[in-house]
Amino acid sequence: MSEFNPYDNRVVEHPLTNFDAFFSLLKCIIGTGILAMPLAYVYSGILGGTILSVLCIALLIYGIQLLIMCMVEASRRNKVGYMTFHETMVYAFSEGPKCCHWFSKGSGYMVDIILALSHYGVNVVYLVFAAANLKQFIDEHFGKVDVRIMIAIIGICLIPLFLLRQLKYLVPGNILASFLILGGLLAIFWYFFRGLPAISERNVVVDPSEWSRIPFALGIVLFATSSVGVMLAIESKMAKPADYIGWFGILNLATIFIIFLNVTFGLIGYWRYGSSTEPSVTLNIPVEDALAQIIKLSIAAAIFLTYPLSGYVTINIIMTHILKREVKHPHMIEYVIRVAFVILTTLNGIAFPNLGPLLALVGAFSISLLNLVFPCCIELFLIYKDSYGKLLWKLWKNIFMIIFGLLIFSYGSFRAIVDMIDEYSQELKE
Numbered sequence: 001m002s003e004f005n006p007y008d009n010r011v012v013e014h015p016l017t018n019f020d021a022f023f024s025l026l027k028c029i030i031g032t033g034i035l036a037m038p039l040a041y042v043y044s045g046i047l048g049g050t051i052l053s054v055l056c057i058a059l060l061i062y063g064i065q066l067l068i069m070c071m072v073e074a075s076r077r078n079k080v081g082y083m084t085f086h087e088t089m090v091y092a093f094s095e096g097p098k099c100c101h102w103f104s105k106g107s108g109y110m111v112d113i114i115l116a117l118s119h120y121g122v123n124v125v126y127l128v129f130a131a132a133n134l135k136q137f138i139d140e141h142f143g144k145v146d147v148r149i150m151i152a153i154i155g156i157c158l159i160p161l162f163l164l165r166q167l168k169y170l171v172p173g174n175i176l177a178s179f180l181i182l183g184g185l186l187a188i189f190w191y192f193f194r195g196l197p198a199i200s201e202r203n204v205v206v207d208p209s210e211w212s213r214i215p216f217a218l219g220i221v222l223f224a225t226s227s228v229g230v231m232l233a234i235e236s237k238m239a240k241p242a243d244y245i246g247w248f249g250i251l252n253l254a255t256i257f258i259i260f261l262n263v264t265f266g267l268i269g270y271w272r273y274g275s276s277t278e279p280s281v282t283l284n285i286p287v288e289d290a291l292a293q294i295i296k297l298s299i300a301a302a303i304f305l306t307y308p309l310s311g312y313v314t315i316n317i318i319m320t321h322i323l324k325r326e327v328k329h330p331h332m333i334e335y336v337i338r339v340a341f342v343i344l345t346t347l348n349g350i351a352f353p354n355l356g357p358l359l360a361l362v363g364a365f366s367i368s369l370l371n372l373v374f375p376c377c378i379e380l381f382l383i384y385k386d387s388y389g390k391l392l393w394k395l396w397k398n399i400f401m402i403i404f405g406l407l408i409f410s411y412g413s414f415r416a417i418v419d420m421i422d423e424y425s426q427e428l429k430e
Contacts, residue, residue, distance in 0.1 A: 003076070004076055006072055006076050006080065006082065007242050009081040010081035010082050012237055014166050014167070014168035014169075014237070015168075015238060016171070016234065016238050017239060018239075018243055020171045021235075021237075021244065022250050022254060023175050023178050024167075024170075024174045024234050024309065025231065025250060025251065025254045026257070026258075029224075029225065029254065029258050030178070030182070030261065032125055032280065032303055033224025033225065034185070034261065034262055034266075035129075035280045035299070036223070036224060036279055036280060036281070037220065037224055037262050037281075038265070038268075038269025038270045038272075038277045038281045039217075039277050039281075040052070040053070040216075040218075040220040040224075040266055041266050041267060041269070041277075042217075042270055043210075043213040043217035043220075044213075044217040045202075045203040045205040046202060046204045046205075046270070046271075048206060048214070049267065049270065050263055050267060052214075052217060052221055053221050054259060056218065056221045056222060056225060057221070057255065057258060058259075060222065060367065060371045061251065061252070061255045063372050063376075063401070064231055064232075064251065065245050066375045066379060067371075067378065068232070068235060068244065068245050070088060070092070070382055073382060074087070074088045074378075074382065077091075078091065084232075084236075085111050085115065085232060085374075086108040086109075086112050086320075088378060089107045089110075089111045089377075089378060090105060090107060090108040092107075092377070092378040093107045095384060096384045097384060111374060112317045112321070114365075115228065115313065115314075115317060115366075115370060116313070116317045116318065117365075117366065118228065118362065118365070118366030118367070118370060119230075119310050119313040119314045120314050120341075120345065121358070121361070121365070121366065122310045123311050123314075124348045124352075124358065125223075125362060126303050126304075126307050127151055127158075127345055127346060127349040128147075128354075129280055129300070130303045130304050131147050131153075131349070132150075132280060132283060132353075133280070133283070133296040133297070133299060134154070134296070134297070135150045136296060137287070137296055137297060138150070140287045140288060148353060151346060152350060154346075155342055155345070155349070156346075157304075158304070158308075158342050159339055159342050161173075161304075162308050162311060162338050162342050165334065167234075168237070170309055173309075174305070174306070174309060176302075177301075177302040177303075180298045180299065180301055180305075181303075184282075184298045184299040184302065185265065187291060187294070188281065188285065189265075191272070191284075191286075192269060192272045193272075195272075196271060197271070201274065202271055212415070215364065215408070215412040215416075216357075216360045216412075216419075218364065218408060218412055219360030219361065219363035219364040219408075219416060220360055220363060221262075222363030222371075223360070223363030223367065224262055225258065227310065228366075228367065228371055229310075229313030229314075229317075229370075230309055230310060230313055233313055279354070282295065282296050282299055311338075311342075311345075315334065315337060315338055315341060318337055319333075319334050319337070352420055354420070357417075357419040357420045358416075360412060360416040361413060361416035361417060361420065363412070364412025364413045364415075365409065368405040368406070368409040368412070369405060371405075372401050372402070372404065372405030372408075373401075373405040373406060373409070376397075376398035376399075376402050376405075377398075379394070379398055380395065
């Protein structure tokens with residue numbers, strides 16, 4: 001009897017082609033995060049920023065590959081076509097040491113809560129980013145306007161777009177958004193290379209007195225690199241999911257492009273603007289130039305079109321739990337939840353409109369757990385009854401990654417929250 005293959009038994013409604021998956025993947029990674037990469041170099045220096053970027057991106061992509069392989073293995077053992085992150089976590093805890101069995105069901109809910117909060121935070125960042133760039137254009141042509149008003153206007157405009165329920169119907173917008181943001185990034189490079197100072201004026205490494213800011217850099221790199229829920233959603237909806245991972249899989253091909261683009265953009269952006277770099281480098285571009293205005297509007301439009309893709313993950317998690325019960329009019333319930341989601345992210349953006357700490361918090365809080373800690377825990381438990389390899393290398397590898405992820409989660413989240421509280425307190429005093 002042949003071994004059960006989950007890929008052959010996966011049923012997908014409205015499947016994505018490899019082309020669709022590649023562009024959706026690029027769009028979920030290339031977004032507001034890359035525009036903050038020069039700020040990561042401000043916090044970590046040229047050498048530190050480059051090493052941090054390459055290592056973090058490689059580590060995070062390894063984490064997502066490990067997670068998908070574990071999900072496929074769990075599906076194979078249970079002879080089903082697909083198991084979600086939640087289901088895989090529950091199964092792994094039930095296969096691990098007996099002392100962990102009691103938390104198996106709770107671990108699944110923990111994954112869902114953090115994954116939902118992660119993409120909720122990403123959507124808040126998208127709103128604030130689009131509003132900040134549109135505000136500069138409005139300020140230049142029509143007079144000063146509060147960024148919070150712009151956030152509210154964009155939130156209202158997002159409601160019709162966010163009512164699209166199927167991932168397949170978001171692909172045209174994702175392709176358009178990919179071209180808009182890539183075109184915008186290429187145009188930004190033109191501003192980068194105008195009036196470059198001597199590179200000796202920039203820090204190769206940051207002064208030891210400023211090492212406390214490195215967690216901010218780490219949080220930004222994490223945010224710029226990964227979008228776990230969307231990556232999993234894309235893989236789950238592919239017509240040929242086996243092509244997603246592996247040495248020459250869609251994920252690795254996209255990663256090579258992402259590493260080159262993030263490092264190049266972050267390095268040259270820092271070289272150009274130095275310590276005056278804004279949380280989104282588009283805010284450094286002179287707003288009076290016609291090209292600069294086109295860049296800001298194009299990238300703001302691209303992020304606007306990306307909002308439904310990121311929000312899809314949170315809505316999917318909520319609806320999965322709702323549909324476990326027999327409910328009347330599930331589609332109507334989903335539409336109400338989608339509208340409520342947009343309203344909540346809009347209110348959150350109005351309350352905390354500073355991009356810097358928000359980016360760092362979302363990256364440190366969620367990506368460290370979802371990309372590093374949880375996949376390693378799942379692998380440890382899945383192979384608990386088998387072998388950890390020669391010299392227990394899989395055990396030590398996973399323990400190292402778990403400790404590293406927890407350090408990022410605790411210290412990075414703490415510093416970002418403190419910074420947000422300080423900023424809010426200063427606004428109240430003013």
